[in-house]
Amino acid sequence: MNNTNINELPTVYDAKETEEEIYKFWEDGEFFKADAHSEKPPYSIVIPPPNVTGVLHMGHALDGTLQDILTRYHRMSGYEALWLPGTDHAGIATQAVVEKKLRGEGLTRHDLGREKFLEETWKWANEHKSEILHQFKRLGASFDLSRERFTFDKGCSDAVKEVFVRLYEKGLIYKGAYIVNWCPRCQSAISDIETNYETEQGHLWEISYPLKGEPGAIIVATTRPETIFGDVAIAVNPTDHKYKELVGKTVVIPLSGREIPIIEDEYVDKNFGTGAVKITPAHDPNDYEVGKRHGLEPIWVIDEEGKMKACGAVPPELHNLDRYEAREKIIGMLSYQNFLLRVRDHEHNVGKCQRCNTTIEPLLSEQWFVKMEPLAKEAIAAVKDGRIKFIPQRWEKDYLGWMENIRDWCISRQLWWGHQIPAYYHKETGEMVVAKENPDPNMYVQDSDVLDTWFSSGLWPFSTMGFPNSETDDFKKFYPTSVLVTGFDIIFFWVARMITMGLEFTKKAPFSTVYIHGLIRDEKGQKMSKSKGNTINPVEIIDKYGCDALRFTLTSLCTYGGQDIKISDERFEYGRNFANKIWNASRFVLMNLEGVDNNDFDRNALTIPDKWILDKLNKTAEIVNDNIKNYRIGEVAHVLYDYFWNDLCDWYLETAKIQLNDENQKLNTQRVLRYVLDMSLRMLHPIMPHLTERIWQLIPRNYEAKAIMVCDYPVFNKDLEFPAEAEEMNLTIETIRSLRNVRQSLNISTSLKINAEIRAEGHELDVFKIIEPYIKRLAKVENITYGELNATVPPQSASAVVASSKIIIPLAGLIDIEEEIKRQEKKLNKLVTEKNSLEGRMNNAKFVENAPKELIEQTKARIDEINLQSGAINELINSLSVKA
RNA sequence: GGGCGUUUAGCUCAGUUGGUAGAGCGUCUCCCUUACAAGGAGAGGGUCGAGAGUUCGAGUCUCCCAACGCCCACCA
Numbered sequence: 001m002n003n004t005n006i007n008e009l010p011t012v013y014d015a016k017e018t019e020e021e022i023y024k025f026w027e028d029g030e031f032f033k034a035d036a037h038s039e040k041p042p043y044s045i046v047i048p049p050p051n052v053t054g055v056l057h058m059g060h061a062l063d064g065t066l067q068d069i070l071t072r073y074h075r076m077s078g079y080e081a082l083w084l085p086g087t088d089h090a091g092i093a094t095q096a097v098v099e100k101k102l103r104g105e106g107l108t109r110h111d112l113g114r115e116k117f118l119e120e121t122w123k124w125a126n127e128h129k130s131e132i133l134h135q136f137k138r139l140g141a142s143f144d145l146s147r148e149r150f151t152f153d154k155g156c157s158d159a160v161k162e163v164f165v166r167l168y169e170k171g172l173i174y175k176g177a178y179i180v181n182w183c184p185r186c187q188s189a190i191s192d193i194e195t196n197y198e199t200e201q202g203h204l205w206e207i208s209y210p211l212k213g214e215p216g217a218i219i220v221a222t223t224r225p226e227t228i229f230g231d232v233a234i235a236v237n238p239t240d241h242k243y244k245e246l247v248g249k250t251v252v253i254p255l256s257g258r259e260i261p262i263i264e265d266e267y268v269d270k271n272f273g274t275g276a277v278k279i280t281p282a283h284d285p286n287d288y289e290v291g292k293r294h295g296l297e298p299i300w301v302i303d304e305e306g307k308m309k310a311c312g313a314v315p316p317e318l319h320n321l322d323r324y325e326a327r328e329k330i331i332g333m334l335s336y337q338n339f340l341l342r343v344r345d346h347e348h349n350v351g352k353c354q355r356c357n358t359t360i361e362p363l364l365s366e367q368w369f370v371k372m373e374p375l376a377k378e379a380i381a382a383v384k385d386g387r388i389k390f391i392p393q394r395w396e397k398d399y400l401g402w403m404e405n406i407r408d409w410c411i412s413r414q415l416w417w418g419h420q421i422p423a424y425y426h427k428e429t430g431e432m433v434v435a436k437e438n439p440d441p442n443m444y445v446q447d448s449d450v451l452d453t454w455f456s457s458g459l460w461p462f463s464t465m466g467f468p469n470s471e472t473d474d475f476k477k478f479y480p481t482s483v484l485v486t487g488f489d490i491i492f493f494w495v496a497r498m499i500t501m502g503l504e505f506t507k508k509a510p511f512s513t514v515y516i517h518g519l520i521r522d523e524k525g526q527k528m529s530k531s532k533g534n535t536i537n538p539v540e541i542i543d544k545y546g547c548d549a550l551r552f553t554l555t556s557l558c559t560y561g562g563q564d565i566k567i568s569d570e571r572f573e574y575g576r577n578f579a580n581k582i583w584n585a586s587r588f589v590l591m592n593l594e595g596v597d598n599n600d601f602d603r604n605a606l607t608i609p610d611k612w613i614l615d616k617l618n619k620t621a622e623i624v625n626d627n628i629k630n631y632r633i634g635e636v637a638h639v640l641y642d643y644f645w646n647d648l649c650d651w652y653l654e655t656a657k658i659q660l661n662d663e664n665q666k667l668n669t670q671r672v673l674r675y676v677l678d679m680s681l682r683m684l685h686p687i688m689p690h691l692t693e694r695i696w697q698l699i700p701r702n703y704e705a706k707a708i709m710v711c712d713y714p715v716f717n718k719d720l721e722f723p724a725e726a727e728e729m730n731l732t733i734e735t736i737r738s739l740r741n742v743r744q745s746l747n748i749s750t751s752l753k754i755n756a757e758i759r760a761e762g763h764e765l766d767v768f769k770i771i772e773p774y775i776k777r778l779a780k781v782e783n784i785t786y787g788e789l790n791a792t793v794p795p796q797s798a799s800a801v802v803a804s805s806k807i808i809i810p811l812a813g814l815i816d817i818e819e820e821i822k823r824q825e826k827k828l829n830k831l832v833t834e835k836n837s838l839e840g841r842m843n844n845a846k847f848v849e850n851a852p853k854e855l856i857e858q859t860k861a862r863i864d865e866i867n868l869q870s871g872a873i874n875e876l877i878n879s880l881s882v883k884a
Numbered sequence: 885g886g887g888c889g890u891u892u893a894g895c896u897c898a899g900u901u902g903g904u905a906g907a908g909c910g911u912c913u914c915c916c917u918u919a920c921a922a923g924g925a926g927a928g929g930g931u932c933g934a935g936a937g938u939u940c941g942a943g944u945c946u947c948c949c950a951a952c953g954c955c956c957a958c959c960a
Contacts, residue, residue, distance in 0.1 A: 011920065197958080206958085222960060237960095269959070277960045286960075349958065394888070401887080405957090445928070488955090523896090525953080556908090559898070563889085564954090566896070574908060577922045588919030630900090638898075638907075653919075737926090743914095745928040750915060780917085837904065846940035855903060 014585035015546025036080035051090035091453035159463035184306030220274025418450030459496030549575030612729035738800035739779035760805035
């Protein structure tokens with residue numbers, strides 16, 4: 001790397017080559033490895049483990065970039081930084097994709113059997129695990145692969161067993177029959193938050209249930225006529241006089257003949273439907289509660305596959321019929337026998353499986369649950385008392401709202417891929433033992449269900465650090481972690497569970513900050529998904545634009561409010577162009593560092609532009625540190641972009657060219673350039689690691705260091721403040737801009753040399769004399785002369801007013817007087833408008849009375865300045881008009 | 885039904901203690917000036933969704949309305 005010939009560096013930054021080479025350099029040097037025995041204060045982040053179902057998407061790229069920026073920044077800022085990588089076994093999701101693959105081969109998991117199926121799934125998981133980690137490397141991730149973890153590895157599995165047993169012993173895990181969300185396709189229970197509701201256009205059927213042994217009937221409205229065979233009662237509201245006389249009577253279920261009572265229950269809404277509800281406790285959560293209150297035994301009529309159960313309660317011709325086919329058929333039968341009185345269109349919400357979008361079947365079923373309320377107490381307190389802070393803070397409200405209305409968590413899944421529940425049943429007595437190990441494999445069989453995948457991810461911050469052993473080096477050094485970085489979509493699924501579990505089992509909040517960023521969407525604002533075909537693969541973007549370009553662009557799009565981020569391919573040109581700008585600016589500096597010595601710059605030999613850029617750099621460092629600490633990471637990107645491009649490239653490098661040509665200034669300018677480039681690269685490094693490392697390696701350094709990634713991050717330095725020179729440079733810039741403006745607006749060719757007469761007094765005059773060379777070169781001025789401030793304006797000349805001085809540009813034969821007058825009038829108008837507004841304020845007694853002193857003084861000063869400048873412009877216009 | 889977010893230049897979006905608006909892209913003009921045409925220089929472009937209020941002063945605070953988006957709850 002160090003043998004590179006600077007003059008042969010390509011003019012276009014080659015991201016691909018650089019990234020590969022640099023990442024390898026970091027890996028070989030073991031720069032990402034965290035030391036648990038370090039004296040430095042710890043900074044740790046555990047990655048939200050990506051599912052092993054697939055590959056990296058843009059959301060991971062954003063999430064990973066932000067974590068890497070925080071990790072790299074803190075590593076450079078004196079912390080022992082650990083970013084712990086890993087993946088999630090993603091129980092239901094992974095099983096689904098593997099089953100899908102098997103289906104392609106004409107197989108089901110049952111054909112393979114549990115053991116063989118798990119083998120297949122492990123294979124799949126391992127392949128994707130390495131693919132995902134490889135992609136994270138392409139992203140420049142500075143994570144410590146020696147600590148890589150998997151939610152289903154030995155350590156995490158031990159943690160799961162430990163937690164399960166302890167919660168069970170504490171009475172916080174129980175097993176029981178409740179209505180759960182059952183996915184007939186996944187063949188498993190799923191939790192409430194894995195169920196999404198969709199509005200569907202359905203029907204409300206009114207069915208007549210005849211009274212037993214007497215004429216008359218009660219009419220019931222239902223959206224699910226196929227469940228009538230599971231009815232155990234008809235319920236009406238106790239205050240509903242319409243049905244007063246029917247309560248206590250018996251009706252006969254149509255098509256079935258079974259007899260059920262008419263009961264009263266508060267749950268019934270008099271105004272909905274007919275005011276009479278069929279009660280089906282086995283297939284509806286509300287009905288289940290009603291049934292329980294009235295001591296009614298549930299009757300199952302739909303099975304786990306969503307088919308009509310082949311049982312006595314269901315007429316034989318419907319046995320094993322799909323629930324929707326059965327519905328059609330039942331409607332026909334009811335209609336034929338005149339039990340169906342009315343059909344109405346009815347919009348209602350239907351639960352869908354988040355994973356496969358199959359309509360959920362509420363099913364009474366025996367499952368395992370975590371009693372959440374006792375655990376939620378501390379999780380609520382931790383956020384309320386500030387032990388855990390959400391950024392942006394508004395998410396705390398969502399979190400607390402959910403926690404405060406927490407419902408028990410159904411944790412058992414009827415799957416194979418996952419942590420098998422550590423409950424064992426005696427083969428003969430059926431006695432159940434909950435323990436980490438099977439008490440006697442000959443006599444006990446393990447519960448066949450596995451745990452919800454989020455159960456293990458909920459332990460992630462501490463299961464990865466050695467838990468249940470809290471004496472490991474990593475646990476002691478790196479737990480609790482510093483911050484959790486994730487999207488808002490998994491606050492309930494994951495963040496909430498980590499907080500409850502962390503507090504319960506480690507007595508500490510697993511992280512003190514939850515940094516929530518927006519979600520990545522396509523250019524139309526739609527969520528990216530494979531089925532929509534609107535996904536953008538981050539690796540393709542990296543191939544096309546470069547990793548640092550991707551990282552910079554994504555970072556720049558992060559707002560403090562955590563808005564969703566719309567991206568399209570072309571947006572990454574922003575980052576690519578910036579990377580190229582950095583590359584070329586650096587190339588320029590490096591090409592001009594030949595012959596530089598090993599000394600730091602000489603403070604006494606600094607020029608105005610030198611001091612100005614040092615001042616800018618210093619201020620930028622201050623702002624950048626402040627912004628990173630406050631998680632305003634998008635702002636960091638903007639500030640650095642503005643500093644690097646607009647200050648460093650557009651102005652300082654241009655002035656440096658002049659100084660480099662001056663033998664007296666050359667050496668010190670080189671030293672300043674070296675320092676400024678070095679510090680600028682360091683500031684950029686956390687966002688754009690490869691490019692900055694690559695260039696830094698080429699700087700002829702006067703200190704020892706192995707890599708930029710372990711250099712100190714620049715901080716504000718009181719000794720590098722140069723306010724006076726900063727002001728003087730502003731005068732320089734303004735003067736040059738005015739001259740350029742004159743040239744352009746009067747259509748004076750750049751090849752044409754012009755002269756300028758500067759009319760200034762006092763300090764401004766002194767400054768002009770110093771900055772003359774810069775003005776000459778950057779504004780392409782041939783000669784500069786000096787004159788009296790109040791002398792008359794020569795004919796045929798353009799002019800500009802800068803600060804308190806005037807610049808006169810004689811343009812005999814070149815100038816269109818009318819144009820110049822117009823130009824000046826435009827400027828004057830602007831000033832006059834501003835002045836009117838300011839004077840309006842100053843004439844307002846209340847403003848003068850109430851506004852802060854500094855603002856009033858500022859306003860006065862500005863009015864003075866405007867008066868001066870507009871006076872000068874008036875004078876110019878007058879002299880031009882006379883001559884015209 | 886409850887809650888949250890968004891509405892600012894043609895487009896995409898910034899704008900943290902209230903002090904008369906910024907960026908990138910796009911547009912117009914000029915320029916291959918020995919770091920960079922993925923570039924340089926100059927310019928144009930906004931009554932900050934509507935309305936009301938507080939204030940000397942509101943894109944920024946309060947209220948109300950509208951449109952779009954999201955979350956939670958849930959109606960047999």
